[in-house]
Amino acid sequence: MLMIQSSVIFTLTFHKHFVIYEVRGGNYMESLISTAESQNPQTSDSPYSANDTQSQYTLQIKLRSSVVEEFFDVPRMKIHRWEEAGKIQAGHEEHGSRKIRYFDAENVRKMVDLLGRKQNVDGTYTYAIWHNKGGVGKSTVVFQLATMMSTLMGLKVLVIDTDGQADTTHLFNAEQEVPLDTDDFIDQRSICDILYDLMDPHNHTEESLKESFEDTKKTILPGLDLIPSDDRVVELDYDIRELKGKGIITEEKGDESFDLSSVALLKKFISFVQETYDYDVILIDCSPDLGDMNVNVLFAADCLLIPVELEPKAPHSLKRVYNRLIKLAKMHESFSFEKLLIVPNMNERHDVKAVVQTRIRDMLPNFSSRITLTKTTTVVKAIGQRLPIFNYQDPNAKWMAKIPEPAKRLTNELWDLCHEMLNLEEPKPDHHGLFKPKGITNAQ
Incomplete structure (x- = not known):
């Protein structure tokens, strides 16, 4: 138990309340708990009631x-x-x-x-967006790709957040407000609930899977749905590991039966979604680790996108990722990807970054994307407002000002990346659906 012997000033900001506490000796934790209880009245008009927290999750695109x-x-x-x-x-x-x-x-x-511009996608593309290193922009890339595919390309997109930090859930404005000193997530279900449901073989029926999905799914925009995440993913990772050998999910090959309970739980759910719903694209945001939850994601995905920040140690990190994939492929014959893309993200025109990018392309030439996503402060501002980059506008600009040039450039790069991911025809400079660089006209 932590004891505070000297005077301590503890500042707590909570739902528009600003409270300052002074603790002189005594039990610091007891003071903290009592403070939380005083801020969480158990009344029907509490600011943390289910009605309030479930109010509005839809993004506003204008x-x-x-x-x-x-x-x-x-x-x-x-x-x-x-x-x-x-x-x-x-x-x-x-x-x-x-x-x-x-x-x-x-x-x-x-x-x-x-305009007849809706993209025709063959089947359902299921992409895992993963890297074992944090801070490479996975959640931001998922957010930008999902909003672009659904709004500007007319596709139907499902995003599944499997990261315990729930950054993607936050970006889509779908996180659950949880009071202090409680584990109560009120009525919000997440990917954790879906996978816990699947740990019981009785829930593998089509009816049970559909109920689990519909109870968890949140509609963010027209054509864009989300399965949110929460911090129980850490516990879930351990529970998935404990499923090994329990025969919940098996695969028959000839006369042999293989237990896939600890690696194919999410694949069971994804396969159901692919067969039952008409999504064009499923994007799965992963946590930056090599845990059992991510193994499930990698087994469930048909394609893999790895965002990479072009820093000196990036090639070493990619080697670890690649070796992990090779190890999984050797352990399980059914483990494979139709497409693997390494996408440089947050790029700047810098000699060191150019050298790193060359090293990566030389090391893994068959998997390097032709697209490089530019680093710009504009995307930071857009994310701060939970806006897609194509919807960002400088609030200090004049009323007639259009999207800033850095935002246009990144929009074009993301548009090209969408085409590369979905095996669509490569856009031309004058292709409909691009902000044309200055000087380019239809006549050119």
Whole structure:
């Protein structure tokens, strides 16, 4: 037990309450617990009631009319005709003395259909976004890819967050507000609940799987759903390891039966989703480790995307990742990927980074993406506002200002990466669906 003998000032910020406590000797932890209890009244009108925490998880995307015209290269009059015909509907916001027109995600998707730009994807692509190193931008990449694929490409996307830090869940504004001194997650289910359900073979029926999925899924945007995560993933990782040899999931090969209980639990769920729902893409955000939960993710995914920050030790980290994949492939014959992409992320034009990128491409030439995602402070600002990069606008800019050039550049890079991931036709510089670099026109 921690004892504080001298005077301590403890500052607690909690749901808009700012409280300062002074503890002189005595039991510090008891003071902390009593403080938490005083801030968590068990009443029906508590600010942490289920009704409040389940209120609104949907992201708000508002693309200005001028941005839509530029990105899709569509004349303003055509958009007006669609509005007059009731095919789309613009929203309006006051900006000083002017009224700004914008389109939300649902209406942007309608325009994608009207323009015949919805991408045709063959089957369901299931991507794990994984690296054993933290801070390489996995969650940010998942957030940007998912919002772009669903809104600008018209695809149906499912994101599954399996990271105990739940950064992706936070970015999609779907995290659960939990009071101090409680493990109560109220009514919010997560990927943990789905996998705990699957640990009971009685829950492997189609009806049980569907109920588990529907009770956990959250609709973030039109065409974009999320299975959230929470910090119970740490406990789940241990519980998955304990399943080894229990025969919950087996694979028959000839006369032999192989127990896959500890590696194929998530694959059981993903296979059900692929067969039952019409998702074009499933993106799985992973924690930065080599634990049993991530082994389940790697078994469930058809494809693997590895974001890499171009720092001097990046090639060494990639060797560890590659060796881990080789080890899993040798242990289990069914372990394989249709596509593996190593994507340099947060790149800057710097001699050292160029050398590192060359080393990676020389080391793993067959798996290196042709796309490099640029580092820009704009994406940090956009993420801070929970906005896709294509929806970011400098709040200090004039009302008529469009998306900043760094945001356009990264949008183009992400757009190209989407095409590479989904084996779509490679976009051309004047391809519909790009912010054209300055100087490029349709005539060129």
